[in-house]
Amino acid sequence: MSMTISTAFTELVGCRVPIQQAGMGAASTPELALAVSQAGGFGMLAAAADDLPAEVDAMLASSAGLPFGVNFLMPFFDRAMLDAVAPRVPLVEFYWSDPDPVLVGVAHEGSALAAWQVGSVDEARAAADAGCDLIVAQGIEAGGHVRGTLGLLPLLDGVLDAVAVPIVAAGGIGTARGVAAVLAAGASAARIGTRFAATAESGAHPAYKHALVAASATDTVVSETYSEWWPDAPHRALRSAVDVANALDDEFVGDVGGAGDPFPIPRFAVRPPNRATRGRIDAMALYAGQSVGAVTEIAPAADVVRELVEGAEKLLTATLGSTR
Numbered sequence: 001m002s003m004t005i006s007t008a009f010t011e012l013v014g015c016r017v018p019i020q021q022a023g024m025g026a027a028s029t030p031e032l033a034l035a036v037s038q039a040g041g042f043g044m045l046a047a048a049a050d051d052l053p054a055e056v057d058a059m060l061a062s063s064a065g066l067p068f069g070v071n072f073l074m075p076f077f078d079r080a081m082l083d084a085v086a087p088r089v090p091l092v093e094f095y096w097s098d099p100d101p102v103l104v105g106v107a108h109e110g111s112a113l114a115a116w117q118v119g120s121v122d123e124a125r126a127a128a129d130a131g132c133d134l135i136v137a138q139g140i141e142a143g144g145h146v147r148g149t150l151g152l153l154p155l156l157d158g159v160l161d162a163v164a165v166p167i168v169a170a171g172g173i174g175t176a177r178g179v180a181a182v183l184a185a186g187a188s189a190a191r192i193g194t195r196f197a198a199t200a201e202s203g204a205h206p207a208y209k210h211a212l213v214a215a216s217a218t219d220t221v222v223s224e225t226y227s228e229w230w231p232d233a234p235h236r237a238l239r240s241a242v243d244v245a246n247a248l249d250d251e252f253v254g255d256v257g258g259a260g261d262p263f264p265i266p267r268f269a270v271r272p273p274n275r276a277t278r279g280r281i282d283a284m285a286l287y288a289g290q291s292v293g294a295v296t297e298i299a300p301a302a303d304v305v306r307e308l309v310e311g312a313e314k315l316l317t318a319t320l321g322s323t324r
């Protein structure tokens with residue numbers, strides 16, 4: 001794909017199109033991050049990977065200098081891992097804790113850019129004050145854990161007024177229309193989670209991907225159902241999965257295979273099913289945003305990037321053209 005849309009985000013991070021793939025635990029495989037970065041967007045690895053340094057090695061070896069980042073989910077934060085990767089990756093990003101200037105400083109000392117995903121205007125101000133180079137504003141339409149209480153557009157309005165750094169809009173964006181809307185509103189990029197979770201390169205379990213294809217925009221719900229290992233944290237998931245989990249009465253609903261002994265999965269585990277998970281996939285944490293209505297097939301990630309960017313460019317050109 002040769003299309004380029006230049007924004008403050010693309011200029012800062014050095015990619016060609018204003019699409020950031022969300023860090024999504026085991027769904028964000030190196031294959032997914034690489035495919036997104038090669039398509040001109042910005043791929044993300046998850047710090048919680050089984051072997052993050054090896055994933056970073058693989059990305060550095062195959063990305064030919066294309067930018068990518070690592071997402072740290074703060075309830076599972078490992079400071080030694082941040083120290084290890086900050087000097088080696090273009091961007092590190094944090095989610096689900098108060099923005100911390102010390103951690104931003106570690107990123108910068110390692111020569112990485114620092115980003116924080118936030119759910120409120122106050123949190124965006126704190127991220128800017130902490131020295132973040134860019135901020136992800138997450139509306140409640142988002143799949144996975146939901147940090148704030150505002151829909152994306154009101155949140156974006158407040159955040160764009162409050163801080164000067166580039167803003168990435170997240171939550172419920174699954175179509176070119178959504179991408180065009182947030183760019184027109186002043187965001188510098190769109191962050192896409194659910195649509196990438198359903199791509200060929202994603203590490204999500206195949207049955208999870210199929211459930212995303214089958215679901216409509218109205219089929220998600222915010223709850224605290226999947227609270228084992230991470231309590232008091234609202235998250236948006238497929239309602240069907242929440243209903244099945246609540247209807248079962250087993251202590252465990254499956255396990256994760258791998259090199260060692262199978263690891264049992266409690267019924268309300270926070271962990272979404274990956275390729276190595278076995279058991280009642282339909283009862284597990286099938287995180288999905290309101291963007292899930294845009295998931296109609298399991299496509300290669302590059303096709304998703306192309307669809308979103310080409311469509312957004314046409315819409316923005318048509319809108320601007322009609323106002324001249």
Ligand SMILES: Cc1cc2nc3c(=O)[nH]c(=O)nc-3n(C[C@H](O)[C@H](O)[C@H](O)COP(=O)(O)O)c2cc1C
Nearest residue numbers: 022024025095142143144171172193194287289291
């Ligand atoms: C399966 C899944 C896992 C997620 N895991 C994380 C995560 O580990 N770290 C993080 O910062 N955000 C995570 N998120 C939230 C995303 O960063 C983002 O806010 C969200 O996906 C945007 O909404 P969308 O899913 O409608 O595109 C996750 C989202 C999904 C769908």
